[in-house]
Amino acid sequence: MFSLRKQPSHPQTMLFEEPEFQALLLLHGRDRRKIGTEIELRDLPKVREMLENKIKIEKETIASAQIELRELETKANSLETLIASIETKISQQKTKQLKVKRQEEYQALENEIKGLQEEMCSNEDEQLETLMKVDDARATLVIAEGKHTDRVHSLERQLEELNERGKLLQEEIVVLENEIKASSEEMEPTFLRQYEHVKKVVRRPPYVVPVDDQKCSGCNLRVSNDIVSSILVEEKLTICDQCGRVVYIER
Ligand SMILES: [Zn+2]
Secondary structure: OOOOOOOOOOOOOOHHHOHHHHHHHHHHHHHHHHHHHHHHHHHHHHHHHHHHHHHHHHHHHHHHHHHHHHHHHHHHHHHHHHHHHHHHHHHHHHHHHHHOOOHHHHHHHHHHHHHHHHHHHHHHHHHHHHHHHHHHHHHHHHHHHHHHHHHHHHHHHHHHHHHHHHHHHHHHHHHHHHHHHHHHHHOOHHHHHHHHHHHHHHOOOOOEEEEEOOEEOOOOOEOOHHHHHHHHOOOOOEEOOOOOOEEEOOO
């Protein structure tokens, strides 16, 4: 029987498998988690502000529905008063009409009454229209109060969760700081120095990335054969010549 398994091209242990390198990967993982946690914590105020704005908008929607209803009710009330006063005036002029003797005076009052009746008619139309709007506005307010109040509650819950998250993130950072300290102390000093240097050069994680299909997975650019050889043959801590990250090949 033939074995299909390939013989290792390099019989010694790969750098990747060395405890020093594994310690570097562990430190790198903790560093990345700490940076991610710090970014999330830093962005919390922005998220909080966004939620607070949303709450404000929801409350304003309720308030504006209340204002609209109140304005329409005021309008309906003043129309009612106006119509009542026109009615009084019409009956006054009708009484006057009974007493006048001259035809011109009678006619003048007749015209005036006609004008008042027309005025009353159009005010009554407007009153009817306003009362219908009052009904609509009242229904809208009920819906707004229900829907937007629910939203406000859900947003307020999110705010509370955000505050909890903030506390949790701060605790996580403390834990990670201790873990990073422990990892750094266990690291081979030369490796640690090189890694710290890479962090300064690259500035944003990841700082240690695998090479896949001869491409650096940090910058996605093809690495030279020298780089591959440095990793596989010389087994040195190797830096991507394009982006400055530590590159390794998983085996
Ligand atoms: Zn690169």
